[in-house]
Amino acid sequence: MSTTVPPPDVQPELTEPAAPAGPGLEHDAERAESRRGFLIGLPSYAYLVAFFATPLLIVIVYSFASRSVRGATVLAGWNLDSYARMTDSLVLTIAWRSLWIATVTTLVCLLVAYPFAYYLATRPARSRAVLLVLVMIPFWSNFLVRTYAWRMLLGGDGPFTRLLHAIGFTDAQLLFTPTGVLIGLVYGYLPFMILPLYAAIERLDHSLVEAARDLYASGWQAFWKVTWPLSRPGVIAGSILVFIPSFGAYVTPEILGGRGSTMLGSYIARQFIGTASDWPFGSALSVTILVLMMVAATAYFRSGGKNL
Amino acid sequence: MSVLEMPGSGGADVAEDSLARPKKAVDRLLAGNAWLVFAFLYLPILVLIVYSFNDNQRVGIWTEPSLRWYGEMFGNARVLDALWNSIRVALVSTVVATILGTAAGLSMERFRYRGQRAFDGLLYLPVIIPDITMAVMLLLFFVQAFDLIFLATGIQFSRGIGTIMLAHIAFNISFVALVVRARLAGLDGALEEAAADLYANRWQAFRRVTLPLIAPGVAGGALLALTLSLDDVVITEFVSGAGSTTLPVYVFGSLRRGVTPLINAVSVLMLLGSIGLVLLSLAVSRRREGSGG
Numbered sequence: 001m002s003t004t005v006p007p008p009d010v011q012p013e014l015t016e017p018a019a020p021a022g023p024g025l026e027h028d029a030e031r032a033e034s035r036r037g038f039l040i041g042l043p044s045y046a047y048l049v050a051f052f053a054t055p056l057l058i059v060i061v062y063s064f065a066s067r068s069v070r071g072a073t074v075l076a077g078w079n080l081d082s083y084a085r086m087t088d089s090l091v092l093t094i095a096w097r098s099l100w101i102a103t104v105t106t107l108v109c110l111l112v113a114y115p116f117a118y119y120l121a122t123r124p125a126r127s128r129a130v131l132l133v134l135v136m137i138p139f140w141s142n143f144l145v146r147t148y149a150w151r152m153l154l155g156g157d158g159p160f161t162r163l164l165h166a167i168g169f170t171d172a173q174l175l176f177t178p179t180g181v182l183i184g185l186v187y188g189y190l191p192f193m194i195l196p197l198y199a200a201i202e203r204l205d206h207s208l209v210e211a212a213r214d215l216y217a218s219g220w221q222a223f224w225k226v227t228w229p230l231s232r233p234g235v236i237a238g239s240i241l242v243f244i245p246s247f248g249a250y251v252t253p254e255i256l257g258g259r260g261s262t263m264l265g266s267y268i269a270r271q272f273i274g275t276a277s278d279w280p281f282g283s284a285l286s287v288t289i290l291v292l293m294m295v296a297a298t299a300y301f302r303s304g305g306k307n308l
Numbered sequence: 309m310s311v312l313e314m315p316g317s318g319g320a321d322v323a324e325d326s327l328a329r330p331k332k333a334v335d336r337l338l339a340g341n342a343w344l345v346f347a348f349l350y351l352p353i354l355v356l357i358v359y360s361f362n363d364n365q366r367v368g369i370w371t372e373p374s375l376r377w378y379g380e381m382f383g384n385a386r387v388l389d390a391l392w393n394s395i396r397v398a399l400v401s402t403v404v405a406t407i408l409g410t411a412a413g414l415s416m417e418r419f420r421y422r423g424q425r426a427f428d429g430l431l432y433l434p435v436i437i438p439d440i441t442m443a444v445m446l447l448l449f450f451v452q453a454f455d456l457i458f459l460a461t462g463i464q465f466s467r468g469i470g471t472i473m474l475a476h477i478a479f480n481i482s483f484v485a486l487v488v489r490a491r492l493a494g495l496d497g498a499l500e501e502a503a504a505d506l507y508a509n510r511w512q513a514f515r516r517v518t519l520p521l522i523a524p525g526v527a528g529g530a531l532l533a534l535t536l537s538l539d540d541v542v543i544t545e546f547v548s549g550a551g552s553t554t555l556p557v558y559v560f561g562s563l564r565r566g567v568t569p570l571i572n573a574v575s576v577l578m579l580l581g582s583i584g585l586v587l588l589s590l591a592v593s594r595r596r597e598g599s600g601g
Contacts, residue, residue, distance in 0.1 A: 036510075037419020041427060044412035044481050048430050051478040052442075055449035059441075062448055116345045119338040131342075133590060138349045140586045144541050144556050145575040148563060149352030152359060187348065194345075219331060240436075248438030250542055255563055265440040265542075272447060272546065283448065286441045297436050 056290075063283035073279045082284035091267075091285075098264040101178060102246035105185040109193040109242045110235065112186075117197035117234075118227075132198070139191035147184050147255050154180050154256065176258030184252040189245060193238040200234025201227070236300060244293055264289060353579060360572035377573035387574060390558040393469055397544075397554060398537040401476035406530040408477070409484025410522075413529075416485065417492040434482040443546035446475045450547060467549035475547045476537045483536060484529035491525025531589045535582055 066077040085091065120131050138146065154160055154174040164172035174180045204227065212222040250265030257263070264285065271282025363374040381387055412431060416424070434442065454465045499521065503513035519526075541556045548557060555578060562571050 034419060034421035037415050038421045038423075040411050040419070041415030044408040044415075044485065045427050045430060047408060047481060048434070048478065051446070051449070051474055052434055053430060055442075055445035058448045058452055059445045112341070112345060115338050115341045119342045133586075134346060135349070137583055137586055138353060140535055141353065141582045142539050142556065142575075142578045144539070144560060145356070145578050146352055148559070148567075148571070148575060149356040151563075151567060152355055153352060187352070190345075190349070219334070244436060244438055248440045250440050251560065254560075265438065268440050268444060269542075272444060279448070282444060286444045289438060290441050293436060293438065 059283045060287055062280055063287045065280045065283075067278065067280060071277050082278075082280045083288075085281055086284070086288065094262055094264055094267050097178065097261070098247050098249075101182055101185065101261075101263060102243050102249075105182060105189065105246040106193075106239050106243045108182075108186050109190050110239060113190060113193035113197055113238065114231075114235075117194050117201055120194075120198050121201040128202075135191060135194055139195070143188055144251055144255075147188055147252050150180070150184050150187065150256055151175060154183065175256060176261070178257065178261040180256040180258075181249070181253045181261045181263070184256040185246045185249060188252060189242040192241040192245075196237040196241065197231065197234040200231040200237075204230040240296065240300060244296075247293075248289055356572060356579065357576055360569070360576040362569060362572075365569065377569045380570055381573045381577070384570070386558065387555070387570075390553050390555045391577075393472075393552060394538055394554040394556070397469065397472050397476055398534050400473050401480050401537045402530055402533045404477045405480030405484050405533045406526060409481045409529055409533070410488050410526050412481060412485040413488030413492060413525075414518075417489045418497075431482050431485050434479045435486065439540075439542040442479065443543045446471075446478070446543060447546040467547055468552040469548075471547045471549070472544055472552065472554065475543050476540065479540075479543065480533035480536060483532050484526075487529035487532060488522060488525045491522050491528075495521055527589065527592060531585060535585060538578070538582065 061075070062073060063082055064078045064080070066074050066079055066081065068074050086095075120128060120135075123131060152158055156173070156175070158175075161172060161174055164174075174183070208230070209222050209226050212226045213219070217225065247263075248265040248268075249263050250269050253261050253263045253266050254269075257266075268282050268285045268289075271278045271285070359370070360377060361373045361375065362370055363376055364371040412427075416428060416431065450467055450471050454467075458464050499517055500513050503517045504510075508516065539556065540554075541560050544554050545557045545560065548554070553561070555574065559571055559574055559578075562568065
């Protein structure tokens, strides 16, 4: 990902005064320019304040609300009960499972995508463009539909289960298990790992690797001491992009998972649509996930990451 | 975000005889891995397409090829309604989000003013927030807002296609803004200054210089918005009301009840739709590059 966030202190000079102007005039022009920039952005910001910041605030408020006997949310009697419930063993089990599945998904994606991205980035420009399009096509295709396709592939009479049975794992099951969810998540989010890695590796200066080789580094040493550190921004960006949606996954466990593979995303959803219907508790869970994600993202930006 | 941009081939080639090139054996391994990854990426898509032409009532058992399920799909009122909803939502949210997002990208990249950092955060947040959190937020927001409106005016609003559009615009603005901004960051500001030196007013400089230069970014952002809108399940499911579902939400709901071959046909329709969009955008961006613009 290469949205290079510009260093905030660099002031792009757009208005060059046509005639020599006094400092007062220049200052006025600058202020008019600032105001213009603000006004151009204003409609979008107003929209996001109305339909993003306000909803965010409401979720936070709901997470401290209580429930009536019939299960309706009561916006009074503020308390921390919903947060306290997170230490329930069921919640902890689900949270632990989400963390575990998301971590493995991220690692598998990294392991598969790094050599793949490296291969792509070192092809000649022409084939590189074609190969990249071939990655983009599934990436832009509907996520739900692509996940659904795995239901046929992982099912009892699907090729993978049959193969497992044939080689001796006679009671192996993939669909409706955490393994099935894991496969679905790796499949769904692999492009999120490939593309930032590709961008990072393609951008790095290959003459540095040559220099390392000239100084008698082995191919492995050159990779480990030069290529890998230089591609780290891609590794981190890709990992964040895979980890966050995997951790909060809802669609994939719903389609490919079973009773023993509920993840936090589906658990939250169940608090709103479905039988559980506990809005304050669902809100508290959402707020917690959000805070965790923001801490992770902030840590990334603080550590010097500029691209996301 | 290069993830969100269309592929380009900017980097320099690694020369054939360069020491930076992996050894033959390593190269073979890399190539092998690459073909496995491609197989992995395309296998489900191909299986889905093949099985959508299957005549059998049951999904996994192949009998003979037929167009039966496509026929049923186009005769199914609920599918057609959902399709029509999807198209309307995607078009409206794409147009609005592209205009607002482009303005936000410009404002962010070309100007400096107080409070900009806060806006920056507001613009980034919808991109990194998990779907489910945004879905929950918007659900509670609409419930709460409609309650207040009812108390104040006695008019009862309910969730439906309008709320879906409002929600899609909310997440699409950020994505469009990021893509446009990335495009602007790579441009030379001197071109706009030159236009100003030649007595273009602000609007003329924007219309004649900046806009054509960022057009590929705007088009890319619009395409991304269109795709995200046509794709979204989680947020849409939460903010839609009875009888106002989009195609993905309809499919998701059907999948929970059990798989039918009809869903295969619908899925293939959706797949082809998004693949068509990608190819279209590639064709457009290639032509633009070709004409030197």
